[in-house]
Amino acid sequence: MSKIISISNQKGGVGKTTTVCSLAAGLKKKGFRVLMIDLDPQGNLGFSVGAETETCATIYDVLKGDVKTQFAIQKSDTADIIISSILLSGIELEFTNTGREFLLKEALKPILGFYDYILLDTPPALGILTINAFTASDTIVVPMLSDIFSLQGIAKLYEAVERVKKYCNPSLTISGILLTKFNPRTLLSREIRGTAELIAQDLNIPLFDSYIRSSVVISEAQSIQQNILDYSPKNNIAKDYLQFTDELLKKEA
Numbered sequence: 001m002s003k004i005i006s007i008s009n010q011k012g013g014v015g016k017t018t019t020v021c022s023l024a025a026g027l028k029k030k031g032f033r034v035l036m037i038d039l040d041p042q043g044n045l046g047f048s049v050g051a052e053t054e055t056c057a058t059i060y061d062v063l064k065g066d067v068k069t070q071f072a073i074q075k076s077d078t079a080d081i082i083i084s085s086i087l088l089s090g091i092e093l094e095f096t097n098t099g100r101e102f103l104l105k106e107a108l109k110p111i112l113g114f115y116d117y118i119l120l121d122t123p124p125a126l127g128i129l130t131i132n133a134f135t136a137s138d139t140i141v142v143p144m145l146s147d148i149f150s151l152q153g154i155a156k157l158y159e160a161v162e163r164v165k166k167y168c169n170p171s172l173t174i175s176g177i178l179l180t181k182f183n184p185r186t187l188l189s190r191e192i193r194g195t196a197e198l199i200a201q202d203l204n205i206p207l208f209d210s211y212i213r214s215s216v217v218i219s220e221a222q223s224i225q226q227n228i229l230d231y232s233p234k235n236n237i238a239k240d241y242l243q244f245t246d247e248l249l250k251k252e253a
């Protein structure tokens with residue numbers, strides 16, 4: 001059976017897409033079968049792995065029931081992917097039927113045997129797409145910037161997770177918070193890590209020991225549509241993401 005992991009934070013620009021892509025690459029290198037699904041209407045994941053975005057079916061077509069899930073899957077150098085569509089941005093108003101929280105969970109059923117890991121890239125909001133992701137997932141990884149505003153958002157995310165657990169998916173867990181664009185050398189970053197530890201403890205959410213440092217190499221890799229592990233395997237961020245992959249695997253074993 002596939003393990004389904006949401007990479008989620010309602011705050012934008014915290015490294016969700018980068019984490020999905022790099023974690024997928026890390027898991028693939030360890031021999032796992034991996035599918036990435038982009039639920040963010042902005043569609044950055046598809047671009048960043050060089051997926052075909054003009055004619056191929058999207059997760060919107062799948063959720064609407066127009067295309068079978070298997071037929072929306074594309075191959076990419078990083079891992080298999082189902083791309084997003086800008087039409088997803090209208091989904092709150094378009095999908096109003098009872099049970100709309102379960103659309104993704106239902107859509108994934110036919111492909112569960114084909115992948116070891118399915119990674120869900122969620123939009124920067126706690127709307128119906130993220131709720132679908134949480135309902136379908138076994139666990140959530142929360143990438144977070146090392147700043148004080150990001151810490152404040154975690155309580156809101158936690159509330160949403162608790163609601164999904166109560167009504168849609170009782171076995172959902174949060175694997176942990178992953179500090180991104182982190183600079184271990186600055187005093188501020190170290191203080192933020194301390195505060196993050198306190199908040200995580202208070203909400204009973206683990207904080208990953210691994211963190212992801214900041215580097216422009218990430219943008220360079222994305223601009224030529226490669227994941228960081230292939231683009232610059234010796235770079236600190238590639239090492240950080242590999243370490244994170246190992247920690248996550250150990251945790252979920």
Ligand SMILES: Nc1ncnc2c1ncn2[C@@H]1O[C@H](COP(=O)(O)OP(=O)(O)OP(=O)(O)O)[C@@H](O)[C@H]1O
Pocket residue numbers: 011012013014015016017018019040042044123124180181182212213214215216218219222237
């Ligand atoms: N570790 C890092 N160091 C430097 N830049 C990074 C790092 N991780 C991500 N970035 C950059 O930050 C920007 C946002 O990253 P990303 O798209 O992964 O975040 P996101 O949370 O998915 O954003 P959104 O919420 O808008 O979908 C991108 O330009 C990306 O290249």
